[in-house]
Amino acid sequence: MCLGIPGQIVEITDASRLLAMADVSGVRREVNIACVLEGEPESLVGCWTLIHVGFAMSLIDEEEAAKTLEALRSLGEAQETLEAMAQGDAALEASR
Amino acid sequence: MRYVEEFRDPVAAKSILAAIEKVVDEIGATAEKPVYIMEICGGHTHAIFRYGLDRLTPAGLEFIHGPGCPVCVLPMSRIDECVEIAERPEVIFTTFGDAMRVPGSRKSLLQAKADGADIRMVYSPLDALEIARRTPDREVVFFGLGFETTTPSTALSIQQAARENLANFTVFCNHITVPPPIKVLLDDPSMVLDGFVGPGHVSMVIGTHPYDFIAADYGKPIVVAGFEPLDLLQSVLMVLEQIRDGRAEVENQYARVVPEEGNSVSLAAIADVYEPRPRFEWRGLGEIDASGLRIRDAYQSFDAEIRFKVGYGAGERSVQEPEGCACGQVMTGRVKPHQCPHYGTTCTPEMPLGALMVSSEGACAAYYQYGAMEAAE
Ligand code: SF4
Numbered sequence: 001m002c003l004g005i006p007g008q009i010v011e012i013t014d015a016s017r018l019l020a021m022a023d024v025s026g027v028r029r030e031v032n033i034a035c036v037l038e039g040e041p042e043s044l045v046g047c048w049t050l051i052h053v054g055f056a057m058s059l060i061d062e063e064e065a066a067k068t069l070e071a072l073r074s075l076g077e078a079q080e081t082l083e084a085m086a087q088g089d090a091a092l093e094a095s096r
Numbered sequence: 097m098r099y100v101e102e103f104r105d106p107v108a109a110k111s112i113l114a115a116i117e118k119v120v121d122e123i124g125a126t127a128e129k130p131v132y133i134m135e136i137c138g139g140h141t142h143a144i145f146r147y148g149l150d151r152l153t154p155a156g157l158e159f160i161h162g163p164g165c166p167v168c169v170l171p172m173s174r175i176d177e178c179v180e181i182a183e184r185p186e187v188i189f190t191t192f193g194d195a196m197r198v199p200g201s202r203k204s205l206l207q208a209k210a211d212g213a214d215i216r217m218v219y220s221p222l223d224a225l226e227i228a229r230r231t232p233d234r235e236v237v238f239f240g241l242g243f244e245t246t247t248p249s250t251a252l253s254i255q256q257a258a259r260e261n262l263a264n265f266t267v268f269c270n271h272i273t274v275p276p277p278i279k280v281l282l283d284d285p286s287m288v289l290d291g292f293v294g295p296g297h298v299s300m301v302i303g304t305h306p307y308d309f310i311a312a313d314y315g316k317p318i319v320v321a322g323f324e325p326l327d328l329l330q331s332v333l334m335v336l337e338q339i340r341d342g343r344a345e346v347e348n349q350y351a352r353v354v355p356e357e358g359n360s361v362s363l364a365a366i367a368d369v370y371e372p373r374p375r376f377e378w379r380g381l382g383e384i385d386a387s388g389l390r391i392r393d394a395y396q397s398f399d400a401e402i403r404f405k406v407g408y409g410a411g412e413r414s415v416q417e418p419e420g421c422a423c424g425q426v427m428t429g430r431v432k433p434h435q436c437p438h439y440g441t442t443c444t445p446e447m448p449l450g451a452l453m454v455s456s457e458g459a460c461a462a463y464y465q466y467g468a469m470e471a472a473e
Contacts, residue, residue, distance in 0.1 A: 003139045003297060003323065004245070004297055017256065029219075030222070031220075031222075032222060032249075032252060034252055034361055034365075035248060035252075035359055035361045035362050037361070050297075050300070050353065052245055052246065052249065052297065053192070053219065053220045053221065053242075053246055053249045054219060054220025054221065054222045054223070054249065055220070055222075055248065055249040055252065057245070057248075057297070057300060057301070057359065057362070058300050058353055058359065060352070060353060061352075064352055064353070067104070067324060068324070070104060071104075071143075071323065071324040071325070074102075074146070075142060075143060075146055075323075076456070077139075077142075080456075081219075083193075084192070084193055084217070084219040085219045087193060087217040087218065087219060088217070088218045088219030088220060088223040089219075091190065091216035091217060091218050091223055091227060092223055092226055092227060092230075094216065095188070095227045095230045095231045
């Protein structure tokens with residue numbers, strides 16, 4: 001649970017709560033961007049970040065993102081993280 | 097070199113392995129008198145087994161799998177307290193999935209859920225916050241668990257809950273920190289450790305300076321490492337070179353992600369919301385001073401220990417670990433997983449007895465998953 005997964009920020013969804021939509025291996029997930037924010041939130045759109053339990057923890061470059069994803073895939077971590085995201089969505093669904 | 101072909105860059109792996117072999121020779125280490133290197137992070141433990149790094153490296157080098165998996169070092173008593181909170185009818189208990197199968201003395205969270213407790217697996221504390229917003233008539237408790245990588249996320253969530261005046265959100269805080277247990281291991285005269293591979297993502301938050309004492313006070317090298325197999329091999333080589341040259345420094349192999357000073361936003365949030373507990377119990381290591389965090393008084397209304405009167409404030413209740421369980425000795429490198437009497441019989445990943453079997457980052461689970469595979473060949 002201590003590894004992070006690369007994701008690309010595609011849109012700022014709630015600037016006041018510092019939330020953005022990230023694309024994580026093809027899955028969309030809202031993440032908090034407080035830890036990587038310098039300047040305007042909009043400037044993060046398109047950036048790659050290392051995402052850990054829903055928080056963008058560090059900016060990384062695209063090549064690093066690709067390498068990391070490959071390592072996570074072979075460790076089975078990428079799949080585990082995507083499943084955890086789906087579980088999170090299901091937990092939210094349950095309280096609609 | 098059976099496993100080398102699995103690497104993204106097998107040529108690079110071969111050349112680093114050759115360099116490792118050479119330096120191990122120069123140090124004069126042998127199978128009888130090896131150099132011992134501890135990897136602290138559970139993610140590294142998992143990668144070492146997954147890629148068979150322990151078998152690729154020379155016999156004069158031994159890995160010791162450190163206490164770096166937060167699920168693995170959680171004592172049973174804390175799981176008992178989770179179950180106790182989760183079984184309250186007004187509570188929705190939210191947790192990372194990793195913690196679901198950790199055995200408690202009565203039951204695991206998974207069993208409690210099967211027995212009817214409202215326990216939900218979430219990916220992020222943000223999910224727990226959202227559940228709290230959507231169900232104002234229920235108490236939503238988040239099981240805050242993890243090292244410094246995870247701590248900022250609950251700190252920022254608590255700050256957010258405070259801004260919104262969310263009255264039904266609390267965190268059962270079990271955050272722990274990496275440096276204090278390392279100090280305990282270094283102070284233990286029976287531990288033989290020649291150097292450390294430091295955790296990559298923890299260091300992304302805290303930077304490299306919290307490890308200065310390892311080099312300065314104990315004269316041991318530490319290299320902060322990424323978790324790709326090549327990162328790990330390169331870091332091991334850097335540790336070995338320090339040993340050979342008689343140096344003890346904090347080096348950063350993972351500088352592309354880890355800033356020396358850490359992440360200022362994360363550190364500020366942690367400092368605002370948490371303070372060190374005088375002591376915290378670790379499975380297998382006992383109580384360690386200032387190794388766990390509690391929620392500061394200013395955020396008391398978000399502290400599940402206070403709201404539900406459990407935990408350290410509510411009196412001592414140490415729970416015995418299962419008979420014959422060797423988790424503590426495995427975590428301190430004194431025995432190998434297969435030397436535990438329960439290994440592979442009464443303790444398997446499907447039916448874990450000890451926590452090191454639960455998470456894929458635990459030494460026993462990694463050993464079982466990849467070690468057993470080889471035995472079957
Ligand atoms: S085999 Fe099970 S009981 Fe034994 S040390 Fe490993 S996790 Fe603990």
